[in-house]
Amino acid sequence: MTDMASLMEDRAAANADASDQRKPVDWDSADMSRSIKKRYAAERRFKTYGLTAIMLALAALVLLGYSIISKGYSAFVQTYVQIELTFDPAVIDPDGTRDPAVLGRANYDGLIKDALRARFPDVTSRSEKRKLYGIISSGASYDLREQVLDKPSLIGQTRKLWLISGDDFDMLNKGYISADTQEASRRLDDDEIGWFQTLQSANAIEKRFHTRFFTNGDSREPELAGIWGAAVGSFYTLIVTLLLSFPIGVAAAIYLEEFAPKNRLTQIIEVNINNLAAVPSIVFGLLGLELYLNVMHLPRSAPVVGGLTLALMTLPTIIIASRAAIKAVPPSIRQAALGLGASPVQTVSHHVLPLAMPGILTGTIIGMAQALGETAPLLMIGMVAFIVDIPGSAMDAATVLPVQIYLWADSPERAFVEKTSAAIMVLLAFLILMNGLAVFLRKKFERKW
Template sequence: MTDMASLMEDRAAAKVISGNLRKPVDWDSPKISRQIKKRYAAERRFKMYGLSAIAIALLALAVLTYSIGSKGYTAFFQTYVQVEVFFDPAQIDPDGTGDPAVIGKANFDGLIKESLRKRFPEVTDRRSKRDMYDIISGGASYDLRERVMENPSLIGQTRKVWMISGDDFDMLNKGYISADVDEGDRRLNDEEISWYHALQADGAVEKQFHTRFFTNGDSREPELAGIWGAAVGSLYTLAVTLALSFPIGVLAAVYLEEFAPRNRFTTIVEVNINNLAAVPSIVFGLLGLEVYLNVMHLPRSAPVVGGLTLALMTLPTIIIAARAAIKAVPPSIRQAALGLGASPVQTVTHHVLPLAMPGILTGTIIGMAQALGETAPLLMIGMVAFIVDIPGSALDPATVLPVQIYLWADSPERAFVEKTSAAIMVLLGFLVLMNGFAVYLRKKFERKW
């Protein structure tokens, strides 16, 4: 009863207090309207902050896109020069055998030089001649050879042939070399520029779509260098990374979220996974160098090693994303399944994983995109080598897109500047594609509640 009494007292006290509070509020007082004005101003300000943040981000994106695009788009076109070529039987097939082996070994380079000498007969000086030969790329002789191999009837004829130009000539045609600069400060002297004007007057200079850029491997000659080798290398590397990090990451996340007991050991594991996500990628590169190359003696510069190293790097990303996605599955679904007599594994595979899949896939693709753009760890395991051949398997030496960009950015030739930007565009294109794929997967697997 004493409880009852004290309760009554409390109530009485509460009544007194609330009585004191009940002073009528003047909602039209200047103080209150000032407050309202202030609140509106604060809301407007906040909106402005948000809008300006978005504006800054968009501006940065626009500047980036413009600077890369404006520098790089010219790399998708290449200057070609038309020269009259006499397919001299004495040079190509002196005995008239028609044997492809003989034709294949012929000196097509000499043929091109001969044609140039014929086009500019006034050039006699040894040095000037050498400059003149640079108008046409060294790669043009392969084109010519292929042409003759395909069509041996050309031998003995004279044809006008479009041939890929050398990089300096290409730069001049694209306007990157200005004739106004003092002769000693530019790559081409006045004589070379005069040849250009002469050829142009003939209509023998034109820009064509540069398919080589998408089909060739790397080269010392900018006009012959292509992105395909690096793209294939990236593809193999990512395939290895995905094949390793996705199953391991998802299984680790499932175990940690659904099965692991909560104890000190799992806490330590969790903390360390989160720490691993923040470890600089170069450290993973060093680890890869030591473990995969020095201890396991896997092939140097190979995508398989790159993939293994990048898998280490993407694992924490995937585990964290997968755990978050699994955690987001409502516990009521697990209870429903368990309550029906589904085993824990059935609960996970039938219900939790399918529901968590969009999140897991998004995290995985973000991890993959990160791996696609990663350079530092691959430098450590030798994927920075100059590789001309297109890799045929994950064990062949290869390079990857970002390393290719790094290599080209480091090259002295003026023509590699546009190649670098173009390669960045290709890399960004891949990233956009991957992110688009992530959005598509999320939309496809998303379940409405």
């Protein structure tokens, strides 16, 4: 009886507590008002923190963009100097044969020097002449040779020509070298600035769009250096990377997601793939150095080696993205295909893979964009070499855009600073384009389930 009585009392107490809990909430009470105010204040603080973080990120992005653009936009124009030049037949074609081999070996640099001395007859000492010759770039002689080879009728004529200026005078014209600075603190002395101002007063100085920046390879002279060689090297490297990493990565993702048995071995493989995606890129460079250069003896600095190395680095990213896209396809698609008599391979190839392809392509493009911006692995396999010629195939020596930026950033000339920033702008444009393509493909082909 005692136990029964205590049990009844416990039940009565529990019912009383439950009835207390079921009492209506007094929303107008002071305690409830304070609680609501605290929650609203906490929500406002959370929103403020989020907006502050976004604004700081945008401010940092704007600051970075301004820093790059302000230093690099001037690289897209180049200073040209007009001089009156005589195509002396005694220098260009002394025998009058018009033989292209003879015309190609002529001393066009001497013609430019003669024109400069004629323009400034007061310059007589050897040291002053050397400074005077710096007004015109050393690459201008190659332009003259091409003009004569294309049009031999120029021989014997006197023409006013616009020739590309040297890098220091280009910096002076763009305002990076100031005439107000003390002579000892600038690269051009008072005489050189005076000659340049003389040409300016005669309207013999102008800026033009710098097409060489997009058509030339690398050069020791900043005014002649361009990104085309590095761009072609990046193209060949990414082609090799894509041809290797895309089919292998997609095939591995299909097997692991659709056909692999769920056992310890596949779990170990999945864990290692996820770990490889976080491995520093320079480790893949060391692997490529040992495997492709020291063991397989492939050509050093070739895009094929860079593509093979970047394919190893890109594979985990493509596999993970492809598996996520395949997993996102509803199981009902597979069940319907199997129910209608399709084999597992037909189910994957005809139904699952087409529906997962937008996500697969998105992951692949993001992986390729990551590969495009990599530098460390390519430095390890020798793609840091100074390459002037434009590569003709994936087996030729080449460099890539990030490595070209690295090389220019290490150069002492002030003109290479703007080249570096301009190359960064081009690289960022490619990366934005590739990421925009990934977003476009996802939005265009993505299906809502």
